Amino acid sequence: MSLAADITDTFEELRDTVARLHSELTRYELVIWTAGNVSARVPGHDLMVIKPSGVSYDELSADTMVVTDLHGEVVRGDLAPSSDTAAHAYVYRHMPEVGGVVHTHSTYATAWAARGEPIPCVLTMIADEFGGEIPVGPFALIGDDSIGRGIVETLRSSRSPAVLMRNHGPFTVGRTAKDAVKAAVMVEDVARTVHIASALGKPEPLSEEDIDRLYARYQNVYGQQGEK
Amino acid sequence: MSLAADITDTFEELRDTVARLHSELTRYELVIWTAGNVSARVPGHDLMVIKPSGVSYDELSADTMVVTDLHGEVVRGDLAPSSDTAAHAYVYRHMPEVGGVVHTHSTYATAWAARGEPIPCVLTMIADEFGGEIPVGPFALIGDDSIGRGIVETLRSSRSPAVLMRNHGPFTVGRTAKDAVKAAVMVEDVARTVHIASALGKPEPLSEEDIDRLYARYQNVYGQQGEK
Amino acid sequence: MSLAADITDTFEELRDTVARLHSELTRYELVIWTAGNVSARVPGHDLMVIKPSGVSYDELSADTMVVTDLHGEVVRGDLAPSSDTAAHAYVYRHMPEVGGVVHTHSTYATAWAARGEPIPCVLTMIADEFGGEIPVGPFALIGDDSIGRGIVETLRSSRSPAVLMRNHGPFTVGRTAKDAVKAAVMVEDVARTVHIASALGKPEPLSEEDIDRLYARYQNVYGQQGEK
Amino acid sequence: MSLAADITDTFEELRDTVARLHSELTRYELVIWTAGNVSARVPGHDLMVIKPSGVSYDELSADTMVVTDLHGEVVRGDLAPSSDTAAHAYVYRHMPEVGGVVHTHSTYATAWAARGEPIPCVLTMIADEFGGEIPVGPFALIGDDSIGRGIVETLRSSRSPAVLMRNHGPFTVGRTAKDAVKAAVMVEDVARTVHIASALGKPEPLSEEDIDRLYARYQNVYGQQGEK
Numbered sequence: 001m002s003l004a005a006d007i008t009d010t011f012e013e014l015r016d017t018v019a020r021l022h023s024e025l026t027r028y029e030l031v032i033w034t035a036g037n038v039s040a041r042v043p044g045h046d047l048m049v050i051k052p053s054g055v056s057y058d059e060l061s062a063d064t065m066v067v068t069d070l071h072g073e074v075v076r077g078d079l080a081p082s083s084d085t086a087a088h089a090y091v092y093r094h095m096p097e098v099g100g101v102v103h104t105h106s107t108y109a110t111a112w113a114a115r116g117e118p119i120p121c122v123l124t125m126i127a128d129e130f131g132g133e134i135p136v137g138p139f140a141l142i143g144d145d146s147i148g149r150g151i152v153e154t155l156r157s158s159r160s161p162a163v164l165m166r167n168h169g170p171f172t173v174g175r176t177a178k179d180a181v182k183a184a185v186m187v188e189d190v191a192r193t194v195h196i197a198s199a200l201g202k203p204e205p206l207s208e209e210d211i212d213r214l215y216a217r218y219q220n221v222y223g224q225q226g227e228k
Numbered sequence: 229m230s231l232a233a234d235i236t237d238t239f240e241e242l243r244d245t246v247a248r249l250h251s252e253l254t255r256y257e258l259v260i261w262t263a264g265n266v267s268a269r270v271p272g273h274d275l276m277v278i279k280p281s282g283v284s285y286d287e288l289s290a291d292t293m294v295v296t297d298l299h300g301e302v303v304r305g306d307l308a309p310s311s312d313t314a315a316h317a318y319v320y321r322h323m324p325e326v327g328g329v330v331h332t333h334s335t336y337a338t339a340w341a342a343r344g345e346p347i348p349c350v351l352t353m354i355a356d357e358f359g360g361e362i363p364v365g366p367f368a369l370i371g372d373d374s375i376g377r378g379i380v381e382t383l384r385s386s387r388s389p390a391v392l393m394r395n396h397g398p399f400t401v402g403r404t405a406k407d408a409v410k411a412a413v414m415v416e417d418v419a420r421t422v423h424i425a426s427a428l429g430k431p432e433p434l435s436e437e438d439i440d441r442l443y444a445r446y447q448n449v450y451g452q453q454g455e456k
Numbered sequence: 457m458s459l460a461a462d463i464t465d466t467f468e469e470l471r472d473t474v475a476r477l478h479s480e481l482t483r484y485e486l487v488i489w490t491a492g493n494v495s496a497r498v499p500g501h502d503l504m505v506i507k508p509s510g511v512s513y514d515e516l517s518a519d520t521m522v523v524t525d526l527h528g529e530v531v532r533g534d535l536a537p538s539s540d541t542a543a544h545a546y547v548y549r550h551m552p553e554v555g556g557v558v559h560t561h562s563t564y565a566t567a568w569a570a571r572g573e574p575i576p577c578v579l580t581m582i583a584d585e586f587g588g589e590i591p592v593g594p595f596a597l598i599g600d601d602s603i604g605r606g607i608v609e610t611l612r613s614s615r616s617p618a619v620l621m622r623n624h625g626p627f628t629v630g631r632t633a634k635d636a637v638k639a640a641v642m643v644e645d646v647a648r649t650v651h652i653a654s655a656l657g658k659p660e661p662l663s664e665e666d667i668d669r670l671y672a673r674y675q676n677v678y679g680q681q682g683e684k
Numbered sequence: 685m686s687l688a689a690d691i692t693d694t695f696e697e698l699r700d701t702v703a704r705l706h707s708e709l710t711r712y713e714l715v716i717w718t719a720g721n722v723s724a725r726v727p728g729h730d731l732m733v734i735k736p737s738g739v740s741y742d743e744l745s746a747d748t749m750v751v752t753d754l755h756g757e758v759v760r761g762d763l764a765p766s767s768d769t770a771a772h773a774y775v776y777r778h779m780p781e782v783g784g785v786v787h788t789h790s791t792y793a794t795a796w797a798a799r800g801e802p803i804p805c806v807l808t809m810i811a812d813e814f815g816g817e818i819p820v821g822p823f824a825l826i827g828d829d830s831i832g833r834g835i836v837e838t839l840r841s842s843r844s845p846a847v848l849m850r851n852h853g854p855f856t857v858g859r860t861a862k863d864a865v866k867a868a869v870m871v872e873d874v875a876r877t878v879h880i881a882s883a884l885g886k887p888e889p890l891s892e893e894d895i896d897r898l899y900a901r902y903q904n905v906y907g908q909q910g911e912k
């Protein structure tokens with residue numbers, strides 16, 4: 001009981017934040033119908049807030065968001081959580097630095113995933129945000145920890161906050177849910193640009209040294225002081 | 229007369245539902261001008277509700293929707309029904325499980341139809357919703373039952389709720405009109421993603437076994453209890 | 457003076473109609489900035505209503521529309537007419553059946569024009585609206601009657617209401633300005649679909665006989681009685 | 685102090701104008717998240733107005749705009765200026781005729797930049813606005829004057845108001861910030877059209893003579909008298 005009292009405000013804020021962040025997925029046309037979801041870790045607790053399953057983006061509100069533990073068991077909320085809850089929960093259990101997770105089937109990122117090809121680092125924007133090529137994760141069926149494990153293993157061997165799950169679509173992570181949404185927006189944007197560049201020839205790769213310098217600068221300098 | 233009294237509510241609700249569902253076709257840019265239509269079967273009656281012909285999507289309302297019998301004869305409504313009414317009616321006559329039909333000329337799905345190529349099942353989303361490749365139906369001229377027959381024969385040999393009518397465009401079906409609209413949205417989405425994936429190489433196909441497992445799970449588990 | 461009194465209502469209605477029709481060009485993303493225009497013939501008079509030059513679509517209203525004679529001389533309006541006025545005027549002088557003209561640089565239609573390739577008739581929608589392939593007109597410089605003459609000569613040897621002016625973009629005509637706008641929307645739509653179909657193979661052409669049957673039916677049967 | 689009194693009105697107007705012009709970048713989908721910026725020179729002063737760093741387009745207003753000198757030092761405003769400020773400032777220092785600068789990572793223009801290929805002059809619209817092919821600038825790292833120098837050196841050997849910075853994206857300039865925004869909108873539009881034209885064959889180039897005539901006419905005649 002005292003626990004609940006402790007974190008009620010956080011819950012309410014987080015549920016509202018997570019509900020609102022879904023509108024960035026529709027704004028940038030990363031999702032259709034109900035096929036994409038955002039979650040956030042409840043700071044300091046083994047809990048997460050996630051989209052309900054099969055509910056349209058127009059109908060999302062703080063009240064409809066679901067709170068689960070980090071094994072996907074519902075703690076609060078009237079609706080069933082996203083069918084991708086197990087994957088989100090696995091990421092939170094194994095990557096303590098992650099505060100937000102996003103999954104979409106955005107068109108161009110999913111196209112790279114369908115061929116099982118990483119997106120090469122041929123743009124300063126990719127070096128800035130992803131620190132190198134955007135990696136491909138294994139094919140995994142829904143229903144157990146396979147997807148979550150594939151995400152975590154792939155992200156651990158990369159600086160990228162995005163992984164292209166083979167034949168499926170991108171998952172992104174961030175320090176916060178907003179950071180994870182930004183990575184979802186950017187992975188689709190660079191997937192599209194590099195696809196189009198590659199359709200008429202071969203884009204020139206950046207050198208490792210340039211990638212490192214761009215990544216270091218962007219992660220430390222960009223944006224207003226105190227936020228990213 | 230007593231029949232009319234019986235089903236007036238259903239009519240009004242259905243006409244409103246069908247009118248509103250057209251906004252999903254414009255939201256996802258599946259249609260231009262007046263070139264696409266949604267219909268719904270009137271449950272328990274040999275009747276259907278369908279878009280009027282040549283009326284723009286901005287002007288659609290419950291009042292403008294047309295009610296016809298399952299041979300396309302107008303029962304209620306001041307306007308002529310869609311020029312595709314015969315095809316919708318044929319589907320309802322021959323597929324009693326179908327409660328909604330949608331026709332568009334959405335860009336990518338129509339592009340596959342123009343080449344007469346089925347969309348291969350290379351994404352988990354295709355396995356989930358379509359249960360395998362999305363099939364191509366025959367070329368058929370408007371004016372008799374050719375289009376309807378082509379749709380029904382093709383859908384009967386497939387689990388897919390969508391058929392790509394050759395040189396023409398997609399038709400989709402569903403338990404309800406909303407389900408058929410969802411299939412229309414998804415067929416364009418996967419047609420686009422697989423097109424783009426195929427432009428730079430060959431997407432990897434899913435195995436029959438994985439397709440079957442994904443399809444079974446999605447049809448039975450996804451969404452909130454009691455709805456899909 | 458008496459002439460002006462006679463046709464004031466027509467002027468006002470037409471200027472409003474033409475101003476409003478430009479919103480279809482932005483809705484379907486056929487134009488950017490100020491680069492596209494609609495005009496209408498004033499029925500029964502050697503006059504036309506056309507967009508002013510270099511004015512953004514947000515600022516268009518009946519009052520800003522310009523009335524010119526059929527040689528492009530301003531009869532009414534405070535602003536200079538579109539820089540394409542001479543081409544529109546030439547069409548009205550030489551094609552008495554035409555009541556509306558539209559010019560855009562819509563992406564896919566202009567891409568076909570840049571290669572100087574007609575759009576082949578591989579879709580029922582192309583047969584319906586265009587009655588065959590969509591032809592390419594000559595390269596012509598702005599500044600005299602070259603563009604107008606190129607449009608008229610090309611359209612006269614075709615059933616198509618659209619011509620792809622080489623290295624430039626599409627011009628469309630219609631019985632009314634609204635019909636010409638519809639043709640502008642449809643030429644971009646089919647240019648896009650056939651481009652995409654052609655990127656991964658060769659779309660199957662329709663037979664001349666099927667094209668003729670589809671064209672005849674669509675021109676005579678489609679839509680509500682009395683309008684098209 | 686007296687200086688400030690002198691130019692306060694100009695500041696306020698310019699900050700409002702620059703804030704509002706960012707909405708054209710989102711309207712034409714040239715930018716995602718916070719990745720693009722507009723600046724304007726303060727007429728008659730060695731000052732410029734520019735977007736703050738890392739602030740979303742929804743939150744921009746006159747008050748949030750930053751005023752810096754032409755070495756990027758903040759003169760007025762509470763927020764840090766765009767991380768591209770040094771590049772904008774370099775342009776203003778070395779091109780006195782320039783009153784506005786825009787930077788985006790718009791998809792198609794950036795795709796040409798990723799391959800290091802200029803956009804050939806195959807459309808009348810390119811001749812009109814850019815006066816020839818749209819050139820590629822060198823690869824340059826952020827952090828010193830390299831980007832600014834690359835922009836200025838490339839633009840000086842061209843009539844184009846746009847340069848495609850290699851592996852990075854387009855920068856555009858204009859007499860005013862609005863002109864630079866127009867060039868940013870048009871460079872993406874023609875980058876897209878020429879990309880699509882080139883995907884299925886080779887667009888026909890315009891002759892130098894035709895390019896010169898189109899450019900001369902558009903720069904001198906187009907639009908309403910007294911504005912462009």
